[in-house]
Amino acid sequence: MPDAGPRVLVFSTNAISDPGIDLAGSLHMHYSPEVVVLSLPCTSAIRPDWIVFALEQGFDGVFIASDGDECAYLADCAKRSAQIVGRAQDLLAIRGIDDRRVKMAAICSVCAESFTRQIREFTAALETLGAA
Amino acid sequence: MSGRNEARTEPRIAVYVCQCGGNIGDYVDTNQVVHAVKDLPGVVVARHAMFTCSDSNQQEMIDDVAREHLDGFVVACCSPKLHTFTFRGVAERAGVNPYRVAQVNIREQCSWTHTDDPTGATSKAMKLVTAGVERARLMKPLHPIEVPTTPRVAVVGGGVAGMRAAIALADVGLEVHLIEKEPELGGHVGKLGAMYPHGTVGTELVHRMLEEIDRRPGIEVHTGAVVSAKSGTFGNYRIAIESVGLRTEVTVGQIVVATGFDSYEPATGEFGYGSPRVVTLPEFRRLLDEAEGPIVRDGRPVRSIAYIYCVGSRCGDRTYCSRYCCSAAVHASLLAAERDPSVRQYHLYRDLRTYGRNEVMFGESRKRGSYYLRFADDDPPLVSIDGERIRLTVHDLLTAGAELALEPDLVVLVTGMVPRANDELIGALKLPVGRDGFLNEIHPKLRPVETVVDGVLIAGACQAPKSSAESVTSGLAAAAQAAAVLRRGVASLDPQVAIVDSGACDGCGECIGSCPFGAIEMTGTGGTVVATIAAAGCKGCGACTPTCPRNAIDLQGYTDAQVRATIAGLLAGRAT
Numbered sequence: 174m175p176d177a178g179p180r181v182l183v184f185s186t187n188a189i190s191d192p193g194i195d196l197a198g199s200l201h202m203h204y205s206p207e208v209v210v211l212s213l214p215c216t217s218a219i220r221p222d223w224i225v226f227a228l229e230q231g232f233d234g235v236f237i238a239s240d241g242d243e244c245a246y247l248a249d250c251a252k253r254s255a256q257i258v259g260r261a262q263d264l265l266a267i268r269g270i271d272d273r274r275v276k277m278a279a280i281c282s283v284c285a286e287s288f289t290r291q292i293r294e295f296t297a298a299l300e301t302l303g304a305a
Numbered sequence: 306m307s308g309r310n311e312a313r314t315e316p317r318i319a320v321y322v323c324q325c326g327g328n329i330g331d332y333v334d335t336n337q338v339v340h341a342v343k344d345l346p347g348v349v350v351a352r353h354a355m356f357t358c359s360d361s362n363q364q365e366m367i368d369d370v371a372r373e374h375l376d377g378f379v380v381a382c383c384s385p386k387l388h389t390f391t392f393r394g395v396a397e398r399a400g401v402n403p404y405r406v407a408q409v410n411i412r413e414q415c416s417w418t419h420t421d422d423p424t425g426a427t428s429k430a431m432k433l434v435t436a437g438v439e440r441a442r443l444m445k446p447l448h449p450i451e452v453p454t455t456p457r458v459a460v461v462g463g464g465v466a467g468m469r470a471a472i473a474l475a476d477v478g479l480e481v482h483l484i485e486k487e488p489e490l491g492g493h494v495g496k497l498g499a500m501y502p503h504g505t506v507g508t509e510l511v512h513r514m515l516e517e518i519d520r521r522p523g524i525e526v527h528t529g530a531v532v533s534a535k536s537g538t539f540g541n542y543r544i545a546i547e548s549v550g551l552r553t554e555v556t557v558g559q560i561v562v563a564t565g566f567d568s569y570e571p572a573t574g575e576f577g578y579g580s581p582r583v584v585t586l587p588e589f590r591r592l593l594d595e596a597e598g599p600i601v602r603d604g605r606p607v608r609s610i611a612y613i614y615c616v617g618s619r620c621g622d623r624t625y626c627s628r629y630c631c632s633a634a635v636h637a638s639l640l641a642a643e644r645d646p647s648v649r650q651y652h653l654y655r656d657l658r659t660y661g662r663n664e665v666m667f668g669e670s671r672k673r674g675s676y677y678l679r680f681a682d683d684d685p686p687l688v689s690i691d692g693e694r695i696r697l698t699v700h701d702l703l704t705a706g707a708e709l710a711l712e713p714d715l716v717v718l719v720t721g722m723v724p725r726a727n728d729e730l731i732g733a734l735k736l737p738v739g740r741d742g743f744l745n746e747i748h749p750k751l752r753p754v755e756t757v758v759d760g761v762l763i764a765g766a767c768q769a770p771k772s773s774a775e776s777v778t779s780g781l782a783a784a785a786q787a788a789a790v791l792r793r794g795v796a797s798l799d800p801q802v803a804i805v806d807s808g809a810c811d812g813c814g815e816c817i818g819s820c821p822f823g824a825i826e827m828t829g830t831g832g833t834v835v836a837t838i839a840a841a842g843c844k845g846c847g848a849c850t851p852t853c854p855r856n857a858i859d860l861q862g863y864t865d866a867q868v869r870a871t872i873a874g875l876l877a878g879r880a881t
């Protein structure tokens with residue numbers, strides 16, 4: 174883990190959670206610059222092995238900013254995304270990686286404060302876990 | 306050799322890093338970012354610019370394509386929500402496939418988030434741009450999918466903004482459903498007498514607009530009605546209109562939301578509110594509009610009036626200025642002076658914002674005998690009510706802070722605009738709400754009526770406080786935007802849809818149930834059955850991709866290879 178703190182990869186969604194994360198920036202809310210965001214159309218499109226790949230490559234945690242009930246594509250998006258996280262955690266267990274390094278939360282398009290708070294909490298939790 | 310030679314293995318990419326004036330440049334050292342990426346594989350041009358979106362920079366990009374035979378760009382600037390189309394347009398004009406442009410967000414998600422840490426922001430920007438280059442190297446040319454659109458618009462809210470939008474839409478040949486919650490169209494203007502700056506009577510203005518609406522058979526008006534649900538996709542949305550227990554479903558191509566504002570309601574006791582002789586600006590307007598001759602309140606003649614400005618505005622959670630209220634109050638004082646030229650009028654203000662031509666009204670009101678007293682932000686006037694007497698004290702900054710005491714017959718609280726409580730509509734249409742509670746456009750100047758919800762536009766005072774003319778102008782802007790999409794008859798849909806590698810697919814069919822749009826089917830002959838995805842039916846969510854046990858499905862623009870390359874790029878510069 175670098176001095177600047179845990180490296181976190183956030184998967185966001187183009188229409189819902191990414192605008193929420195943008196809003197946090199527009200409001201100059203701060204979190205660690207080691208947090209970086211990769212936006213997709215929908216979190217149900219995440220392959221479990223991307224999460225594993227990210228952690229194996231050097232990220233200390235992966236945060237999935239899902240659409241919750243707001244997904245424009247899928248009524249059951251929250252359930253599907255949770256299943257993907259579950260599958261990723263199974264793959265991590267096989268590799269002996271702590272499954273607390275993956276976290277999912279619903280972030281809406283105006284959830285700037287909630288995102289900032291949750292990402293800070295996640296960063297702090299990863300700090301106690303130490304380097305991946 | 307052609308720059309768009311798609312057989313070439315390593316694409317030629319240009320990287321542009323925006324300073325966005327100081328928005329990025331004040332926190333991210335863009336020079337260092339350029340330096341970090343200029344030697345990455347594929348990068349043949351790397352430079353920074355004061356504004357990458359400026360005309361001059363766009364021209365330089367086009368020149369670079371010709372000179373350097375570019376295959377794609379990486380533009381590191383603001384959120385892609387703002388400029389994806391700008392830079393795709395530049396690519397198109399330069400002869401580069403627009404889907405080979407990667408926009409990297411180093412403003413909202415970097416410089417603005419890390420204003421407290423320029424070193425951290427710079428190092429993060431380097432990683433984000435490196436990842437953008439890695440993604441761009443794997444971008445393939447794609448071509449938009451065209452689908453027919455429905456030439457019909459739902460306008461929600463029948464105030465001046467919504468009515469004017471409906472008229473404009475009908476005039477360009479689009480059908481309109483104008484949906485108003487109240488029993489009558491007109492909104493706030495429909496209840497007003499003479500209005501600034503032109504003196505037109507609000508009720509008459511609305512009456513004329515109603516006649517215009519009646520003349521256009523393409524406009525169907527639903528009063529006492531609300532929108533309770535929305536489904537479908539861009540250009541073809543299905544909405545439910547509910548009116549007195551009746552539910553109608555209609556298909557529309559675009560939705561314009563023009564649901565207006567509410568007036569601030571002071572708390573009891575706030576500047577004496579609750580006393581019959583302390584009224585809000587809307588109440589005062591009713592007093593002026595509903596009678597003639599000298600002003601009477603509570604059975605008593607009103608010979609002197611004190612206006613207290615900015616009540617409930619620019620304080621606490623409501624930090625914004627409501628823009629209209631200074632002008633509306635000055636204008637009301639002119640109407641009061643017309644009713645009774647001898648009435649004494651005192652305006653107690655913080656800052657007087659009678660902007661533009663409205664300044665003339667301010668001059669006129671002073672000529673007619675209005676007095677203006679200025680109080681400090683943290684020292685508002687005190688109102689005490691003692692039976693029949695109102696006593697008002699104020700420290701007037703214009704007379705060196707002298708304490709002045711007034712005993713007016715009537716106090717008018719100049720109240721501003723507050724967002725309308727509209728939870729059901731906000732939930733049904735997933736409308737983006739800003740910190741101030743008004744609806745949010747993508748960008749106040751660049752995309753002033755569009756929201757992050759595709760096909761849902763906003764107009765009028767639901768966006769922010771606006772005067773009637775400003776509301777009408779934005780109603781027209783929304784109409785123009787909706788018409789620009791629907792008059793073409795077809796919408797160009799994003800070609801970033803899922804595709805199956807038929808060589809890798811073993812025809813297991815696992816993916817079929819994952820698509821709620823029914824876009825996947827099994828096709829084939831003679832024993833080899835594979836999944837195929839109908840491009841026009843695919844919405845590009847990618848939900849089928851993780852269901853394939855053989856990783857045979859990719860979402861274009863977000864392929865397995867691109868996502869892995871991006872993840873690796875985001876770790877660039879990692880200390881080992």
Ligand SMILES: Cc1cc2nc3c(=O)[nH]c(=O)nc-3n(C[C@H](O)[C@H](O)[C@H](O)COP(=O)(O)OP(=O)(O)OC[C@H]3O[C@@H](n4cnc5c(N)ncnc54)[C@H](O)[C@@H]3O)c2cc1C
Nearest residue numbers: 462464465466486492493500501564565566765766772773
């Ligand atoms: C006291 C006062 C005096 C003013 N004087 C002037 C003046 O002199 N000059 C001037 O330029 N401006 C003046 N204004 C400002 C002017 O009223 C506004 O600029 C204008 O009303 C904004 O128009 P709008 O259509 O955006 O909103 P509104 O007038 O608020 O209309 C919105 C409409 O949407 C409807 N609606 C809301 N929610 C829903 C829903 N969920 N479903 C369906 N329908 C819905 C509402 O019922 C309403 O009819 C004054 C305002 C006030 C309060």
